[in-house]
Amino acid sequence: MTFSFTLAATDGAARTGVISMPRGEIRTPAFMPVGTAGTVKAMFPEDVRATGADIILGNTYHLMLRPGAERVAAMGGLHKFMNWPRPILTDSGGYQVMSLSALRKLTEEGVSFASHIDGSKHLLTPERSIEIQCLLGADIQMQLDECPAIPIDHEKAAASMRLSLRWAERSKRAFEAIAKPGQALFGIVQGANYEDLRRESLDQLTAIDFPGYSIGGLAVGEGREEMFRVLDFTTPHMDKAKPRYLMGVGKPGDIVGAVARGVDMFDCVLPTRAGRHGQAWTKQGPVNITNARFADDETPIDPASDCPASRDYSKAYLHHLFKAGEYLGPMLLTWHNLDYYQQLMAALRAAIAAGRLADFIEEFRAATGETIV
């Protein structure tokens, strides 16, 4: 069994379907919880699964440094190591080119990082990134890319995007040499917020040919409206038969708007990080549970939810746990947020299948007060 993507229904530009892989199916549009260091922080894998996650993320850079890709391979691979038997998507380390820009040097060859842990030097080339992702056993792998922040001028954005293109070719060559059947490598469309660059990137990647395409370099400072504008001139030109993955996005409203523009896959640290920081995402929008107004609120976040974290604990208790610095607070709120995100994805899939996405978006806007054009 190999990688395949089957569309079940469309509604405008939006699609719903299934990606089939040896380790399981991924219902799209999909939200993939982020488990950078081999754990979705503060969560048990079985609870992540119970929220409805079909696939989670891992990270090349972090796992390369600790515990080391070869060690994970010796332990039987990342799935066994972390007790997550379903598909795993790994980022290539491209995001760290931006987030750790102070600790790395960029050359044609690749990226040399000074470890944020102990300062040790590590060269991450496109080939080494693929090798690491294969050692980890990642089901869906990412090419190494450069993820520049926006704003960036056209010239620099073009140079960066073309570097990522050259790395895409090298990544594919390396992948074809060592990957196992059933694994997939995605190319990453770059080009900042410039239409000509996004088109050039997409055309070149399409020529190289990947089983799925990521849209990178968004949600990096440009704002929702601008991000949607970029999607508007990008997704219509993408291969309809292949999954489209908007990397690092996002807030629920970002996801809803991107799904309407034809995006199939998402990942974001927001539900987990915000959960650890006391922010709950709800059907009415985000709320900071540490606010004093919750100190005496005996109602749960969502009494109608199937998720214990959402249903069985009062806001007053969650408020207390955070105020007291208790571990259970971040655990419960992470759990709730992941469940909320998966409920949102399930609702989007159902709405697309029923041909009523526009109605769903209107209801979402009314309930959250969010602006989604």
Add this chain to the structure above:
RNA sequence: GGAGGGGUGGGAGAGUGGCUAAAUCCAGCAGACUGUAAAUCUGCCCGCUUCGGCGUACGGUGGUUCGAAUCCACCCCCCUCCA
């Protein structure tokens, strides 16, 4: 009764003539977080404010001084030790 030490903003605790509306930490209030250097970070935290300031303030009262949380006098209170 005697000797010594000490009383600073909600708490702890710096400061011992002007750079002090008063360090720092905690508590409190609010915000942020988008392919995770994040159980993190930021702002506010005496009152009023047109955000430029203005008014009060370091146990109390009085004094020295151009100027006092800081020096002096007396008083009040707390702690330790001796009777």
